[in-house]
Amino acid sequence: MARFGRTRRRFLELVGSGAVVGVAGCLGGGGEQETETTTTAEETDDDHDEERPEGVSAEEFEHGPVPEAYRTALSQANEQRDPENLFTKEAVKFQEADDAVEAGLTEAGRDCGNCAEYIPDKNGDGFGACAKVEGYVDPADWCSLWESIEEAEGETGGDETASVA
Numbered sequence: 001m002a003r004f005g006r007t008r009r010r011f012l013e014l015v016g017s018g019a020v021v022g023v024a025g026c027l028g029g030g031g032e033q034e035t036e037t038t039t040t041a042e043e044t045d046d047d048h049d050e051e052r053p054e055g056v057s058a059e060e061f062e063h064g065p066v067p068e069a070y071r072t073a074l075s076q077a078n079e080q081r082d083p084e085n086l087f088t089k090e091a092v093k094f095q096e097a098d099d100a101v102e103a104g105l106t107e108a109g110r111d112c113g114n115c116a117e118y119i120p121d122k123n124g125d126g127f128g129a130c131a132k133v134e135g136y137v138d139p140a141d142w143c144s145l146w147e148s149i150e151e152a153e154g155e156t157g158g159d160e161t162a163s164v165a
């Protein structure tokens with residue numbers, strides 16, 4: 001089932017280091033991309049790219065719906081999320097912020113966590129949502145709509161012009 005991401009971390013934390021490598025390979029049979037050879041729980045904490053909240057399918061993670069608390073919530077720059085008017089992740093080059101920096105798409109220090117459109121985690125699963133993009137959002141991700149909170153708050157009412165870089 002789709003309880004893999006966080007469950008896997010918990011598993012690794014329980015088992016500890018070393019002996020996990022072989023077992024982690026076995027766990028990859030459910031369609032997940034389990035190709036890493038992480039051996040410690042600490043390292044796993046950095047490996048957020050393949051994780052999802054418990055019970056959330058890959059489809060839900062990508063396209064939603066997000067939990068009710070986020071559906072029409074306000075972003076951290078007070079933009080209201082409209083679930084009927086969102087970009088797909090693909091359309092906005094959504095990816096890990098580190099990867100985006102590496103690819104030359106953005107500069108270091110820009111991620112969802114400090115973006116005007118981000119709706120911070122409301123249920124303790126480590127993921128939030130976005131006022132512009134569908135699905136679940138990790139604060140360490142990034143997309144081409146990134147906008148600083150300061151910039152957005154300076155635009156009194158002109159927040160509908162975020163462009164796809």
Ligand code: SF4
Nearest residue numbers: 112115117118130143
């Ligand atoms: S960087 Fe993109 S996905 Fe992330 S919060 Fe901002 S607009 Fe949303």
